[in-house]
Amino acid sequence: MSPIKFNPRNLFVRTRFPYEKLPGADSQSSSPLFSTPMIKSWRNRSPFSDRWRRPRLSLGRIIMLMVLALLLSSMIATGIVRQHRYNDEQRKKGERKLYHWEHFPRLNGYYNGIRSIVSFKDWVPEQEVAKAINAGNPKTQKWPLLSKEHKEPPLDPVPFNPYPDFSTGVYLHSHEKVEQCYLDQDEKIELPDIYAYPGVPQNMSAPSFGSYEELGMEDKVCFDRFGRFGPYGYSYSREEGGLGMSGKSESAGADKIWNREKKIDYKGVNWSDAQRRCYEKNKVRFVKNETAEANSDTPPKKKVPRHAYILRTWTGYKYSDYQILTIRAMINELALKSGGEYDVHFLMHVKDDSIPIWASEEIYQKTIRDNLPEEFWGMATLWSEQQMKSYYPEPFPNNVYNHAKAPVHSVYRSAHFALQWFSQAKPDYDFYWNWEMDLRFSGHYWEFNTKIGEWAKNQPRKGMWERASRYYIPELHGSWKNFTDLVEEETFNSDEKPVWGPVKFENTGMLPMLKETTPPHSYLQDNYEWGVGEDADLITFNPIFDPAKTNWVFRDDVTGYDLELPEPPRRCAIITVSRLSKRMLDIMHRETYLMKHHMFPEMWPPTVAFHHGLKAVYVPHAVYFDHNWPLETLDNTFNRPSKPTDSVFGWGEHNQLGNSFYYNAGFSSAWWRRWLGSIENEEGGTLQEEAGSGRLCMRPVLFHPVKFERGAD
Structure with missing residues (x-):
């Protein structure tokens, strides 16, 4: 494949966060230099016609007119050339200066298709190929970037099943029996599987941040669009109950899925009822019966945590067919195939405060029907900013600086209000996932959520906040233990004390601290033991940093603390996507309504965890870059900027x-749309996939943001 024709401007997405004005030329359309001049119209007669109706043209006059015409044409042509030159000079002056990272070589291995799949043991990342080529290693001749040897994938897709075998004696010895769930009330429609290829496209690029191996995820497979979304209706017609979206797609080998998988008619599926029935069948797995356990001679079996998976949506949101595929995957993989471990909810913001959703059940249900696809009715909870004003009433005094110039109850400044209220209205969950509508995931949801939860549970508290403030670069840092040792050494050599338990700072009013968050011994006495086996109260997907050390624009949106004292210490994680414990949401709720404390949404949960000594971790999931950054440059840019203005969480965020x-x-x-088969930056699409190595096959990747989607072109 030839290097893709990359237009950096196509990467810029509009966002509600104006953190930085990116360099670039302003429009020239309003400039008088580039406006169209007004030209007076001439009548179809000589300007001298008032004196001579039929002038005589002598030979001399004819020659004179020809010379004048030639001179006029020459002047016009010269003017046009000069104007073009001037325009070119202005255009060149107006072009933005390339960022430093745009000069690094582009990585194209992401676009190697399923016909280039090899077993994981034979996979060589593109970065390793580039390194060998630069070193003049002849071994690279055996590492072609693309393979066209196969007309179909050299390996067949197989069902991807990350769940434990719920029927084994080992599982049943310590857990309650898992009852199988179905899509329909008559229990005839079995839950679909998704399919993965047991390999990776040769020379597919490796992630720069994070590690599948460290999280315990399956890293030796890849997913194409047919195996990932085919069972949810992507690849068969609407008459058959699907969505019929694969008609133009490159599809070599995709039919092998249907040799094992049945096509499901989704037209009549009620996902809300399916979730409810699944939970009722498996309630014993979650509800703790202390009386029955006290009277039993056998040891009590482990209770499985319950999760609320909350999709933050709003009235007027348009659900594309691709969005519907994603939501079906969430419900099936998280809630149904797990035996009821999750409930998927829509937390819908009613943007029009004049709609009396709380006065009428009929209006409440009509609002849902008007704003949610029918198959998801029954899963929505409505809220409004007007409701939050009553739930968390004014005043919220002593604001340091409201950079957004927005009311405190606006969703822009207080998206967490609705989440806190939801946790009080529906208190029967152990964890609440705050999920945005522009997130996408190419892997299996239950595997991802479960593995990162287990990983976070096994993290010690010693060095927790310091590790969470940095990106983990496996190629540079080595193992997670090496990374942990490095962070401890850097902390020891710095001027700052490590965080150990609830942070202490000067204040005039705080809630009492929890006894269980008090350290059992000193920092030096701890051998990375405290916190191991403790569920995390907060899991974020970007580092948890100190905003006071950056020029992040909302760092001073702090309310309710004594303005005569220094601003309280705080922490922040960009993008509000997170997993929060019930314990943490209860404290956030009490801090809001009792103490009138408030901060900008990205800053509030990490700061509450910081103040109260809760367990907070940044999970090192796989993050990929489209340019081949030198490792030291990557580390220096993202982990140790030379000054606050260089932080990637502020003016330096162009690096992201x-x-x-x-x-x-x-x-x-x-990249996500290329995986779906669309053309991006004049690359990709069906014709290129068919002429090259086939459709993309991707390892599990969490994407943000995806503002719109297109299919095969």
């Missing part, structure tokens, strides 16, 4: 444009 997960990342949506 070329990755797969950040609020303004552009590569994320472009």
Whole structure:
């Protein structure tokens, strides 16, 4: 494949966060230099016609007119040439200066298709190929970037099943029996499987941040669009109950899925009822019966945590067919095939405060029907800013600086209000996932959520906040233990004390601290033991940093603390996507309504965890870059900027444009749409896939943001 024709401007996505004015030329359309001149119209007669109706043209006059015409043409041509030159000079002056990372070589291995799949043991990342080529290693001749040897994938797709075998004696010895769930009330429609290829496209690029191996995820497979979304209706017609979206797609080998998988008619599926029935069948797995356990001679079996998976949506949101596929995957993989471990909810913001959703059940249900696809009715909870004003009433005094110039109850400044209220209205969950509508995931939801939860549970508290403030770069840092040791050494050599338990700071009013968050011994006495086996109260997907050390624009949106004292210490994680414990949401709720404390949404949960000594971790999931950054440059830029203005969480956030997960990342949506089969930056699409190595096959990747989706072109 030839290097893709990359237009950096196509990576810039519009966002509600104006953190930085990116350099670039202003429009020239309003300039008088480039406006169209007004030209007077001439009548079809000589200007001298008032004196001579039929002038005589002598030979001399004819020659004179020809000379004048030639001179006039020459002047016009010269003017046009000069104007073009001037325009070119202005255009060149107006072009923005390329960022430093745009000069690094582009990575194209992301676009190697399923016909180039090899077993994981034979996979060589593109970065390793580039390194060998630069070193003049002849071994690279055996590492072609693309393979056209196969007309179909050299390996067949197989069902991907990350769940434990719920029927084994080992599982049943310590857990309650898992009852099988179905899509229909008559229990005839079995839950679909998804399919993965047991390999990776040769020379597919490796992630720059994070590690599948460290999280315990399956890293030796890849997913194409047919195996991932086919069972949810992507690849068969609407008459058959699907969505009929694969008609133009490159599809070599995709029919092998249907040799094992049945096509499901989704037209009559009621996902709300399916979730409810599944939970009722498996309630014993979650509800603790202390009386029965006290009277039993056998040891009590482990209770499984319950999760609320909350999709933050709003009235007027348009659900594309691709969005519907994603939501079906969430419900099936998280809630149904797990035996009821999750409930998927829509927390819908009613943007029009004049709609009396609380006065009429009929209006409440009509609002849902008007704003949600029918198959998801029954899963929505409505809220409004007017409701939050009553739930968390004014005043909220002593604001340091409201950079957004927005009311405190606006969703822009207080998206957490609705989440806190939801946790009080529906208190029967152990964890609440705050999920945005522009997130996408190419892997299996239950595997991802479960593995990161287990990983976070096993993390010690010693060095927790310091590790969470940095990106983990496996190629540079080595193992997670090496990374942990490095962070401890850097902390020891710095002027700052490590965080150990609830942070202490000067204040005039705080809630009492929890006894269980008090350290059992000193920092030096701890051997990375405290916190191991403790569920995390907060899991974020970007580092948890100190905003006071950056020029992040909302760092001073702090309310309710004594203005005569220094601003309280705080922490922040960009993008509000997170997993929060019930314990943490209860404290956030009490801090809000009792103490009138408030901060900008990205800053509030990490700061509450910081103040109260809760367990908070940044999970090192796989993040990819579209340019081949030198490792030291990557580390220095993202982990140790030379001054606050260089922080990637502020004016330096342009460094995030070329990755797969950040609020303004552009590569994320472009790569995701290429995986769906669309043309991006004049590359990709069906014809190129058929002429090359086939459709894309991707390892599990979390994408943000994806503002729109297109299919095969």
